Amino acid sequence: MARQDYLFTSESVSEGHPDKVCDRISDAVVDAYLKLMPDARVACETLATTNRIVIAGETRGPAEVTKDYIAHLARMAVKDIGYEQDGFHWENCDVAVHLHAQSAHIAQGVDAADNKDEGAGDQGIMFGYACRETPELMPAPILYSHKILKTLAEARKSGREPVLGPDAKSQVTIRYVNGQPVGVSSLVLSTQHLDASLTSHDVRAIVEPYIRQSLPDGWISGETVWHVNPTGAFVIGGPDGDAGLTGRKIIVDTYGGAAPHGGGAFSGKDPTKVDRSAAYAARYLAKNVVAAELAERCTIQLSYAIGVSEPLSVYVDLHGTGQCDEAVLEKGLREVMRLSPRGIREHLKLNNAIYERTSAYGHFGREPDADGGFSWEKTDLVDALRTIAG
CATH class of the missing domain: 3.30.300.10 (GMP Synthetase; Chain A, domain 3)
Incomplete structure (x- = not known):
């Protein structure tokens, strides 16, 4: 019989996390191709580090999607996320595009021909x-980890909380009783902030109202343990602080560890x-x-x-x-x-x-x-x- 009383934890990362910056750029490339050619083929990987973005992979699609246009898409994605810091700025970071034609050997196994339906793009x-557990029919820990960060991002982008930076991570530990989620045992929130003088206590005062509004009523109690920016200052964020790669947050993308994962990433791939x-x-x-x-x-x-x-x-x-x-x-x-x-x-x-x-x-x-x-x-x-x- 499955356990009924336990704690379970899931994490999420914001759109400004280095890996998510790369996922965003890779998926922007997928959309650019599909918008012009619905049966285009794209397998796009992105790396981001201090003031540098490298885009590589294989494509088959319209010539209108040029390397210059892809570099522009990358800059616009970074701008929308909100990076305008010295070590990673949408306008002056270096963008290198190394996309090339899809392998003919892969294409021959995928393309439909001679009344044969197209095959899978990979095993x-x-x-x-x-x-x-939730109205969305999702595990509660990952759903609320996402909601916290999305709520904070909306507050940042709207101008209500301009001191917050794009890079952030959340982690929610939920207590289950009789197999049902009933409350939050602990919360972890690390968020980039643009004012270096802010303490962890200051940051908590900013983010706590948004965290509370993201969770069901009564789930936070006096017993909930809080860890907000537990390492202290978090001013250097995004790819300037940590290199990012497409496809490294596959558990964040799916069920937060509450269900199995096949191992394959989603971002940067066309739907074949x-x-x-x-x-x-x-x-x-x-x-x-x-x-x-x-x-x-x-x-x-x-x-x-x-x-x-x-x-x-x-x-x-x-x-x-x-x-x-x-x-x-x-x-x-x-x-x-x-x-x-x-x-x-x-x-x-x-x-x-x-x-x-x-x-x-x-x-x-x-x-x-x-x-x-x-x-x-x-x-x-x-x-x-x-x-x-x-």
């Missing part, structure tokens, strides 16, 4: 998860890469299973081989909370949604330029957008799944 395993699209599909299916009240918790695994269109396996785990047979669901999921790369893209409309907005504050637990962004958060399969489950 791999992908997981999706949903649970009833199943690391991204199949992980979105797995979340979509898991969320619909829980929304249909077929389980309190659901984990779904999909697996693929490069150049092969259909998944090699579909695995469902309802963690002992299911109202139907897991084997029935495994078969039924293939009926309600085609799980080939093309089937996933068409069902979720993933060939749109919708990825830059996913690069911070989590890919899951977000509101679907009218243009197809976060389409994998819809719960439009509920009726079909209930019919399959009997």
